[in-house]
Amino acid sequence: MHPGMSLPVVLAQAEPVPFDRPLEVFAAEVEALLTEHPGTRLVMYPELHLCRAEQPADAAEPLDGPRTRQLAQIAGDLGVWLAPGSLCERGPAGELFNTAVAFSPGGELVASYRKVFPWRPYEPYDPGDRFVVFDLPEGRVGFAICYDAWFPEITRHLAWMGAELVLNPVQTTTRDRAQELVLARANAIVNQVFVASLNVAGPFGMGCSLVVGPEGQVLAETPGAEPAVLALELDLTEVARVREHGTAGLNRMWDQFTESDAPIELPLYQGRIEPGRWRPGGGDPR
Template identity: 40%
Template sequence: MGRLGLAALQIDADASDNFDLVEKEIRAVIKRFPWVQLVTFGELIVHGPSVKKAEPAGGPAELRFQSLARELDIWLVPGSIYEARDGKVFNMTPVIAPDGAIVSRYDKMFPFRPYEASVACGSAYRVVDIPGVGRIGIVICYDIWFPEVIRTLSAMGAEVILAPTLTNTIDRDVEISIARANAAISQSYIVAVNGAGKLGNGRSVVFGPGGELIYEAGTGRDVIALELDLGQVRQVRERGWHGLGQVMKSFRDSTVAFPFHASVAERQDALSSLGPLAVPGRASSAAQGAPSPSRTNDIRPQANRRGGQD
């Protein structure tokens, strides 16, 4: 089990067309910290959040990233890009090896719906072995709100989970708490790197396998260059953080079944009363003051007022 020299770059980005800036930042961090092995960025850092800029697999952005990784002899996880494939658009993160090969492509499992409505859902977990170092896992932004995804990657052996993120909303503080909780329950490093400037409100974070905060960035440009000791992950999983909970072992040894995880249909049926996944409309004052369906036996009038309309 080795050490990973990692640089998470929180870029003060424009709304789109950031590739020249991204390349400049990559070159600068490798020049300053030649021990860095892997560089990563925030979600959709190059083109911004427009599906109109989706590229095919092996498109211009990927080719340019491959060339950079090869030239600088680094692992590169360059945030994400929208990729057009099979008539759909995916939010995709490539993992590029030092020889320029794309060793993995991860499609975001949980697009930020209903707002990211035109983006297809991925279905495959991705872990990648870095020779002599250890295993990394990949998620994208909203994925971390679903602990089942993080736990699965950890069970697949991921010791570091990279989470390129694009958050510019008031829930960033909550998201940071979720990242910390995921680190503790999966006993993994979590690296959640956000954008800054016009793309995000920053506050990228790195948490250790006990949930301990290693670093939190501010809201502007930041270069988070550090070494992660993956041997600590094994120690925490074997002995517990400071000799406390051996979470992954307990999860392994438990005979408790999780039916909602095993059956998609059962989960969807159980939660069907939540209604459709849609952008909220304006709520009328009458709807805001109405009793909740759980407090009345006649739920039809409540349903009729949905969206503020009778």
């Protein structure tokens, strides 16, 4: 990673599209975004953007299937980091996962994250079992899909694993989007990370997408549910600055503990906070 490099990102607040629509159409849409916003490094779409179907299982494919290979080729052909929204993944034992994916400008699948907290009882997906981060030259990125944002454990672990930017693809069609906007800012504040919460557009979804900085400041937002694009540059080194000097120049939560402090028991998790392991960069929690 190269400190000081800005990350130009484009977030497309769009309606989900039918699973059987040719991916060539999607490729043309991404290319049009890149033409409109030259220099873009990362393009992001909402949760399940390419997976509209009568039943989620109708859109399910394994991650080594032809659809994933086509998406990888699109990223490679356009030379961009591509987060095309989550996919309906058919697992090796027949499971159904809601899986966020990221592809590199080299045309490779570099990350896949299965939603740990499907919105029960409404979603049919099986839960994932691990947290996922991946590296861009500009910094480290993690995934949290939609309802994951309601569980502070997700963003906390991503930040602990070194994520500076959390991509939160969303498909919220219900009246609780207002609360999710609060959660996006709260998760950014308490973990001192960037959060990009990208919802689907109306009339299918509620829209109201936003990008939040590591002190909780709203950097960009859409005014409502209409299809829209957010284009901005993120300096992920801002995370290190905020952690060094504190949120509002005061609060340095990741430096709360010293190694001489006694561990704090966490009965809910049958575990504990170990002061020596508290700071970001602690590794893979599996």
